Amino acid sequence: MLVATLLVSSFIIFSALFIAPGNPIAVLSGGRTLPPESVKILEARYHLDDPFLTQYWLWLKGALHGDFGISIALRENVSTLIASRIGTTAALVLYASVLILVIGIGLGLVAGLRRGLLDTSVLAATAISAAIPSFVAAIVLILLFSVKLTVFPSLGNGRGVFGTIYHLTLPAVALAISSLAIVARVTRASVREEFEREHVQTAVSRGIPSRQLIRRHVLRNAAIPITTIAGITIASLIAIAAVVERAFGLNGLGAYLVAAANSKDFAVVQGISLVLVAAFVVVNLLVDLLYAVLDPRVDLGSRAL
Amino acid sequence: MSETRASGDAIADLEALAPPALLEVGGLVVDLLVEGELRTVLHDISLTVQPGEALGLVGESGSGKSMTARAIDRLLPEGARVRGSIRFDGRDVMALSGSALRRYRGEVAMIFQDPRAHTNPVRRVGDFMTEALRTNAGVPRHEAEDRAVELLESVGIADGRRRLTQYPHELSGGLLQRAMIATALLTEPRLLLADEPTTALDVTTQAEVMAILDELRRELGLAMVFITHNLELAAAVCDRTVVMYAGQVVEVRSSALLHTDPLHPYTAALAAARPDIASTADRLLAISGRPLSAFEAPPDECAFAPRCPHVRDRCRECRPPLVELDGGRSRCVRAEELRGRLGVRPHG
Amino acid sequence: MSDVAAPVEKPAYRSWFALLRATGAAGVASAVVIAMATLVAALGPALAPDSPFLGQLSYSYVGSIVGHPLGFDGQGRDLLSRLLVGARTSMVGPLAVVVLCVAVGTVLAVSAAWRRGAYDAFVSSGLDILFAFPGILLAILAATVFGAGLVAATLALSIAYTPYVARVLRGAALRERSQQYVAALEVQGASALSICLRHLIPNMLPLIVAQGTILFGYAMVDLAAISFLGLGVQPPNPDWGVMISENQSGVVQGYPLAALSAGICIVVVVVAFNILGERLYDQAQARRR
Numbered sequence: 001m002l003v004a005t006l007l008v009s010s011f012i013i014f015s016a017l018f019i020a021p022g023n024p025i026a027v028l029s030g031g032r033t034l035p036p037e038s039v040k041i042l043e044a045r046y047h048l049d050d051p052f053l054t055q056y057w058l059w060l061k062g063a064l065h066g067d068f069g070i071s072i073a074l075r076e077n078v079s080t081l082i083a084s085r086i087g088t089t090a091a092l093v094l095y096a097s098v099l100i101l102v103i104g105i106g107l108g109l110v111a112g113l114r115r116g117l118l119d120t121s122v123l124a125a126t127a128i129s130a131a132i133p134s135f136v137a138a139i140v141l142i143l144l145f146s147v148k149l150t151v152f153p154s155l156g157n158g159r160g161v162f163g164t165i166y167h168l169t170l171p172a173v174a175l176a177i178s179s180l181a182i183v184a185r186v187t188r189a190s191v192r193e194e195f196e197r198e199h200v201q202t203a204v205s206r207g208i209p210s211r212q213l214i215r216r217h218v219l220r221n222a223a224i225p226i227t228t229i230a231g232i233t234i235a236s237l238i239a240i241a242a243v244v245e246r247a248f249g250l251n252g253l254g255a256y257l258v259a260a261a262n263s264k265d266f267a268v269v270q271g272i273s274l275v276l277v278a279a280f281v282v283v284n285l286l287v288d289l290l291y292a293v294l295d296p297r298v299d300l301g302s303r304a305l
Numbered sequence: 306m307s308e309t310r311a312s313g314d315a316i317a318d319l320e321a322l323a324p325p326a327l328l329e330v331g332g333l334v335v336d337l338l339v340e341g342e343l344r345t346v347l348h349d350i351s352l353t354v355q356p357g358e359a360l361g362l363v364g365e366s367g368s369g370k371s372m373t374a375r376a377i378d379r380l381l382p383e384g385a386r387v388r389g390s391i392r393f394d395g396r397d398v399m400a401l402s403g404s405a406l407r408r409y410r411g412e413v414a415m416i417f418q419d420p421r422a423h424t425n426p427v428r429r430v431g432d433f434m435t436e437a438l439r440t441n442a443g444v445p446r447h448e449a450e451d452r453a454v455e456l457l458e459s460v461g462i463a464d465g466r467r468r469l470t471q472y473p474h475e476l477s478g479g480l481l482q483r484a485m486i487a488t489a490l491l492t493e494p495r496l497l498l499a500d501e502p503t504t505a506l507d508v509t510t511q512a513e514v515m516a517i518l519d520e521l522r523r524e525l526g527l528a529m530v531f532i533t534h535n536l537e538l539a540a541a542v543c544d545r546t547v548v549m550y551a552g553q554v555v556e557v558r559s560s561a562l563l564h565t566d567p568l569h570p571y572t573a574a575l576a577a578a579r580p581d582i583a584s585t586a587d588r589l590l591a592i593s594g595r596p597l598s599a600f601e602a603p604p605d606e607c608a609f610a611p612r613c614p615h616v617r618d619r620c621r622e623c624r625p626p627l628v629e630l631d632g633g634r635s636r637c638v639r640a641e642e643l644r645g646r647l648g649v650r651p652h653g
Numbered sequence: 654m655s656d657v658a659a660p661v662e663k664p665a666y667r668s669w670f671a672l673l674r675a676t677g678a679a680g681v682a683s684a685v686v687i688a689m690a691t692l693v694a695a696l697g698p699a700l701a702p703d704s705p706f707l708g709q710l711s712y713s714y715v716g717s718i719v720g721h722p723l724g725f726d727g728q729g730r731d732l733l734s735r736l737l738v739g740a741r742t743s744m745v746g747p748l749a750v751v752v753l754c755v756a757v758g759t760v761l762a763v764s765a766a767w768r769r770g771a772y773d774a775f776v777s778s779g780l781d782i783l784f785a786f787p788g789i790l791l792a793i794l795a796a797t798v799f800g801a802g803l804v805a806a807t808l809a810l811s812i813a814y815t816p817y818v819a820r821v822l823r824g825a826a827l828r829e830r831s832q833q834y835v836a837a838l839e840v841q842g843a844s845a846l847s848i849c850l851r852h853l854i855p856n857m858l859p860l861i862v863a864q865g866t867i868l869f870g871y872a873m874v875d876l877a878a879i880s881f882l883g884l885g886v887q888p889p890n891p892d893w894g895v896m897i898s899e900n901q902s903g904v905v906q907g908y909p910l911a912a913l914s915a916g917i918c919i920v921v922v923v924v925a926f927n928i929l930g931e932r933l934y935d936q937a938q939a940r941r942r
Contacts, residue, residue, distance in 0.1 A: 005782045016798045131924040133874040135881045135897055136916035142901075143909045198422040205378050206437040206492070207410030216436075217425055224427075239787030243878045247901065258882045261797040269797045276790060295427055296472045 002281050002288070009277045010063070013270050014056050063274055069267035078271040081256070086275070088252035091164060092241055095172035096179075097234045104180040105226060108187020112222075113214065122184065130181035134240050138174040138247035145170060155249040171248045175241060179233035186229040190222040197221070224295050231287030238280050327528050328354040328377065328496055329392040335376050338384030344600040346372050347552045350389070351627065354496065359522065359529040361539030361560065363575070364549035365596040370532045373549070374498045377530070378415050379406065393496070407441055414489035416518075418501040420481040424473040431469030434488045442492070449491075456487040460517050479510035486518055490525070497522065497529040504533070515542065536575050540564065548572045551608035552599020558633035566645065568635035570613045573647040607638065615643060672859065676932035683929035690922045693737055694744040701734035705891045714908035726911040727900050728889075736914060739891035743919070746807050746885070747872035751865045753811040758818035759861065763849050765819075766826035777823070780816040788813035788875050796884035803876075806885040810875055818864060825860050829853050859937035867930030870923045877919050893919050 062069075069078050111122035132140075145152045152170045194200065200217050208217075242254025249255075253272055260268035292298050335347040347369045354360045364370045375381055377391055379398065391398040393409065401409050417423040424433055435449035444452075454465035460483040462468055473481060482502060489497060502518060503511040519542050522529050533539050539546045540560040548556040548571065556569040567573045574592045594612040602608035606621040613620070617639065625638045637643070673684055693700060702720065708730030716724040723732040761780070765773040788810045795809035796802075829835065830853065838848050854861075879885035880894030888895050893915040900911035 004778075005786070008782050009786065013794065016794055019798055021799070127928075128920075128924065131870065131874075131927050132920055133878055133923075135878055135894075136920060139897060139901065139904055139909070139912050139916055143904050143913070147905060147907060147909070198417065198419070199425040201380060202415075202417060202423040203425075203436070205380055205410060205415045206488075207407035207441050208436060209407065209440065212440060216428070221425065221427055236787055239789040240878070242789065242793070243882060246882055246898075257793060258884065261793050261884055262801070264797060266797065269794065273790060273794055277786075280787065297426060297474050 002285055006278065006281045009281075010060060010274055011056065013273045013277070014059055016270070017266065018052075063271070069271060078267050081268065082253065082271055082275060085251055085253045085256050088168075088250055089241055089245070089254055092168055092171055092175065092245070092250065092252060093234075093237050095165070095168050096176040096237055096241075099172055099176040100180045100183055100233060100237075101230060103176075104183030105187050105230070107180075108184040108226075109191060109219075111184070112188040112191030119188075122188070126181035126184045128181075129177050130185065132178050134174050134178065134244050135247050137177045138171070138244060141170045141174050142248075168250075171244045171250060174247065175237060175244045179237065183226070183229055183233055187222070187226050190225040191218060194218040194222045220294075224291070227287060227290055227294060231284065231290075235280050235283045235287075238276055238283070325395060326353040327356045327358075327394060328352075328530075329390070330373070330377065331390045331392075333373070333376060333387070333389035333391065335372060335381065335388075336386040337372075337382065343386060345552065346599045347376065348599050348602075349627070350549075350552075350554055352547050352554065352557065354528050354530060356495065356528055357526045358545070359531060359543040361543035361546035362530055362532045362549065363534065363536050363539045363546055365534055365575075367551075367596050367598045368549040369552035369599055370549050371500050372552075374415065374500050374530060374532055378410070378413055378498055380415070411437065411441060411492040412494050413496045413498060414492060414494035415498040416482075416485055416489050416500065416502045419505045420478060420485045421473065421505075423485070424481065426473055428472075429469065430471050430473060430476065430484055433473070434469065434484065434491060437488075437492055452491060453487065456490055457484065459490075459521060460484070460487045461513070462487070477510075478506050479514060482506060482510075482514050483517060486514070486521070490521065490527075495528060497527050498532075499529060500532045501534070518542075536563070536572070537579060548575070551597040551602040553602070553608060553636060554627060554634070555609065555636040556634065562633070566631075567647045568630055568633050568640050568644070569609075569637045570615050570643065570647060571609050574612075574614070607636075609637075615639060672933070672936060675936050676929065679928050680932035683925035683932075686921065686925035687929065690740060690744060690925075694740040697738045697741045701731075701737045703731035703734045705730060705734040705738040706889060714903050714906070714911065716908075716910070723914060724910060726896065727903050732911055732914060735891040735896060736893070736918060739893050739896060739915065740918070742803060742880075742886045742890060742892040743873065743877065743894065744922075746803055746876040747869045749807045750810045750814065750872040750876070751869050753807075754814045754818045754868060755861060755865050757811075758815050758822055759854065759857075761815070761819045762822035763826045763853060766823050766830050767845060767849060767853075776819075780819050783813075784816045784820065786813055786816075789878060792875070792879050793882075793884060796879075801884045801887060803880075803886050806876060806879045810872055810879075814868060814872070818868065821864055822857065822861065825857050826853065829856055859933065863930055863933035863937045865930075866926055866933055870926035870930060873919065873923050873926070 067077070067079060107122050107126070111119045141152075152166070195218055200213065203213050203217050239254075241252065242258055244250070245252040245255035246258055253275065257269060257272040257276075260272070330350055330352050333347055333350040334345065336343040336345050338344075350369070350373055352360065352362075352373075362370045362373060372381075376387060377398070379401070381387065387399060393413065396409075398409065424430075431450055431453065434453045435444075435446065438444040438449040438452070439446060450469060453469060457465035457468060462480060462483055468476070468480075468484070476484065482505075486502070499518065503514050506514060515538070521527075529543075531539060531543050536546075536548075540563050543560050546556075546558055546560050546563050547554055548558075548569065550571050556567065556572050558566075558568060558572070563572065564576050567576065571592075578591055592612055597608055605623055607613070607616075607625050610616050610620045619638050625636045627634050627636045628640065630640055630644070673681060676684075698705075708725065708728045710729045712725045712729035713727055714725060715729075718724070721731050721733065723736070726732050726735060761776055765776040791813045792806045792809040795805040799805040834852065835848060838852065876885055877892075877894030877897075880892050881898045883898065886892035886895050888899060896915035897912045900908075900915070903909065903911050904913075
C-alpha cells in the first residue's frame with residue numbers, strides 16, 4: 001500500500017509538469033526566456049520527444065539515481081541543491097520528533113496515570129496548544145525568547161553541532177508544539193482506556209502488584225494507539241517544517257521548496273516534493289514495522305508491503 | 306409457626322454450631338458510583354462457603370451475582386462503598402492491603418466470563434499463566450512453566466509447551482477458557498470464584514469446559530462459588546444454591562431440593578420458565594415484567610412483589626427479612642404458607 | 654402485574670438547537686464565537702472603521718491612537734480594519750474546503766458502503782493511497798503549477814482531505830446500511846437512491862456535521878499557513894495568515910501587536926471549531942447507541 005502511495009504520488013508530481021498551463025518547456029523555464037541551446041538541453045534531459053510513460057519511467061529512474069534535473073534559477077543540479085539543504089530539515093524534524101515523543105508522551109503518561117490537579121492542568125494546556133499553528137507559535141516564541149528575553153536567536157542555521165542545536169531550538173519547539181499536545185492527549189486517553197480493560201482486572205484479581213501491572217499491561221498495550229498518533233504527527237512534520245523554516249529563515253528543504261514555488265523553478269519543486277513524499281512513506285513504513293513488533297495480532301504480510 | 310425466626314438470631318445460632326466456614330459474607334451492602342450518584346447494587350448479602358463446597362449463585366442479569374463475586378475478590382470499581390463483612394478463613398478481607406491482599410488473591414482465584422476480553426492480547430499465553438507465580442511467589446520461570454504445562458494437561462490441553470508460546474488470539478474460545486481455568490489453579494487456591502465461565506462459549510464447548518471444571522474441583526477439594534443464570538446448571542454442579550434477585554439474596558437451598566421444594570416464588574418461576582425439551586406447551590412460561598436492579602427496588606416492599614403470582618398485601622408492607630426454613634433460607638413473608646406448593650409444575 | 658418504571662431513555666434530537674445545547678457550556682460558547690466570526694466575515698468591510706488597504710508608511714507600527722484602537726501594521730494601515738476584513742478570506746477558504754470534502758466524501762462513502770464489492774474495494778484502496786498525503790505539500794505543488802492563490806490552495810487541500818473524511822463517513826455509512834430499517838425499506842421496494850437520500854444520509858448528519866466542524870479547524874490552520882508562505886491569499890489582501898508573515902519583521906523590531914493579533918484571531922476561532930467539533934462528535938457517537 002505504501003509503495004503504491006509512493007508510485008502514485010511520484011506520478012502526480014511528474015504529471016504536474018503537463019497539467020500546468022503552457023507547454024512543458026514553458027513550465028520548466030518558469031516563464032523565463034531561454035536561449036535555444038538551453039531549450040535543446042532541456043528537451044534532451046527530459047526526453048520530451050518520447051511518449052509520456054517513457055518519460056515518466058526515465059524521470060523516475062533518474063530520480064532513484066539521484067538525478068532530479070536542473071534548477072532553472074540557479075543553473076545547478078537539483079540534487080546538489082537538495083543535498084546541501086537536507087541536513088537542516090532532517091535535523092529540525094528529528095529535533096521536533098524527539099520533543100514530541102519525550103515531552104508529549106511523558107506528559108500524557110503522567111496525566112493518564114494520576115488524577116487531580118496535574119491531570120486537569122495538562123488537559124487544559126494541551127487543549128489550547130493543540131490549536132496553535134506552527135507559524136503562530138513561531139511568532140510567539142520569537143517574541144518571548146528572542147526579543148524579550150534574548151535567549152535564543154530568531155534567524156539562521158548556526159554552525160557545528162551545538163550551534164545548530166541552539167539555533168534550531170525555537171523552530172523545533174514551534175514545529176512540535178501542536179503535535180506534542182495532540183500526542184499528549186491521545187497518550188492520556190489510551191492509558192486511561194487501557195486501565196479499564198478487562199484483562200487488567202484479571203491481572204489485579206491475581207494479585208499482580210500495581211507497578212508491574214502498569215508496566216506490563218497498561219503501558220505495553222497503550223503503546224499501540226500511541227504509536228499510531230506519534231507516527232501520524234511525525235510524518236506530518238515533514239510538510240509543516242516548510243512553514244517553520246520560512247518563519248525562522250532557516251536554510252532547509254522546505255524553505256527552498258516554497259522559494260522555488262514562488263519563482264516557478266519547476267524542476268526544484270518536483271525534486272523536493274519527491275524527496276519529501278519518499279521521506280513520508282519511509283516514516284509510515286517504520287511505524288508499520290513497529291506495529292508488527294508491538295501487536296502480535298497484526299499480520300505483516302497484509303500491510304504496507 | 307414459631308419455627309421461623311428473624312434472620313439475625315437464627316443465622317447466628319446456626320453459625321455458632323457449624324465448623325468455621327472458608328468464606329463468610331455477612332450483611333454485605335455495596336453502593337456503586339454511577340454518574341456521580343451512589344447507588345445500591347447489593348443489599349444485605351449473606352452467604353457462607355465451607356471448605357471444599359460448591360455454592361451456586363443464580364440470578365438474572367442485574368441481580369448482583371457478578372458484583373458479589375467482585376466484592377469478594379476486592380475488584381469493585383473506584384468509588385464503591387462496601388459495608389458489612391467478608392471473612393476468609395477468619396480474616397477480614399476488606400481490611401487487607403499490600404502483600405496480605407496479594408496473598409489473599411493467591412488463595413482466591415477468579416475465572417471470568419469472556420476469556421478473550423480477560424487476556425492481554427499482546428502477551429503470550431505462557432506469560433499470562435505464569436505471571437502471578439513468578440511475581441508473587443518468586444518461582445523461577447522454567448519451574449513455573451513446567452507447572453503450567455502440567456495443569457494445561459489436566460484441563461485437557463495436550464501440547465502445553467507449544468501453547469505456552471502462542472498468543473491468545475491463536476486459541477479458540479474453549480481452549481482459552483480452559484487455559485484460564487488452569488491459570489486460576491496454578492496458585493493452588495482454596496476458593497474458586499467462577500463468574501459464568503461457560504456463558505460466552507458455544508454449547509458443545511460449554512459442556513466440556515463445565516465437566517473439566519467440575520472434575521478438577523472435586524479432585525483438588527476446592528471450594529467454589531459458581532455464578533450462573535442457569536438454575537439447572539447450578540443445581541447439577543453445586544451442593545447448595547443461592548438465588549439472587551434485585552441485589553438481594555432471596556433463597557438459599559440445597560441443590561437437591563431446589564426444584565422439588567423451593568422456598569421462594571422467584572425460584573419456582575425461574576425453574577418453571579425453563580423450557581423442557583421433553584414436553585410440549587402451547588406457550589412458553591415467562592415471568593412477566595423485567596428483572597430489577599437493586600437500586601430500582603423500593604425499600605419498603607418485597608422486590609419481587611410486582612411479578613409474583615402469589616403476592617398479597619402483606620408483601621408490600623416492608624422489605625421481607627431472610628428467614629430460616631427447613632435448612633434453607635427464604636426472603637418471602639409467605640414462605641411458610643407456600644411450602645410444598647412452589648414445586649415445579651408440569652407444563653400444559 | 655403492575656408495570657415497573659423503565660429507566661429514562663435519551664430523547665432523540667428533535668432539532669439542531671437541542672443538539673447544540675447537549676454539547677454543554679463549552680460547546681455553546683464555541684458556537685457563539687464561531688457565529689461572531691462568521692458575522693464579521695460576512696459584514697467585514699462594513700464594520701471596519703478605516704480602509705484596510707490605504708496606509709501611510711509614516712504610521713508604520715504606530716501603536717493605539719484615537720480612532721485606531723489597535724494601531725497600525727507595518728505598512729501604516731489600520732490594524733483593526735485589516736483584521737476585520739481579513740476574517741473574510743480566512744473563513745471562506747476553509748468553508749469551501751469543508752463543503753467540497755463533505756460533498757465528495759459523502760458521495761464516495763455512501764456509494765462505496767452501499768455497493769460494496771469491487772467498487773468499494775476500488776474506492777477504498779484509492780482513498781487509502783491518498784489518505785495521509787500532506788495537504789500543504791499538495792498545495793505548494795498546486796501553487797507552482799497554477800500560480801499562487803486561494804482557489805488553487807483550496808482545491809489542493811480539498812483533494813488532500815477528502816480521503817480522510819470519506820473513510821470516516823464510510824464506516825458510519827456501513828453501520829447505517831446494516832440497520833434493520835434499511836432492509837425493511839428495501840423489501841418495500843424503495844430505490845437505493847431514495848433510501849440513501851432520505852434515510853441513510855439524514856441519519857448520518859450529526860456525524861457529518863461534527864466531522865465538518867473539526868475539518869474546518871484543520872483547513873483554517875493549513876490555509877493560513879499557505880498564505881503565510883505566500884502561496885495562498887496574496888498581499889495586499891488582508892488575510893490573517895498573510896498578516897502574520899507581513900508583520901513578522903515588526904516582532905523583531907519590538908512591535909509584535911500586528912502579527913500577534915492576527916495569530917490570536919486564528920487560534921481563537923480554531924479552538925472554537927475544535928471544541929465544538931469534538932463535542933458534536935461525542936454526541937453523534939452517543940446518539941448512535
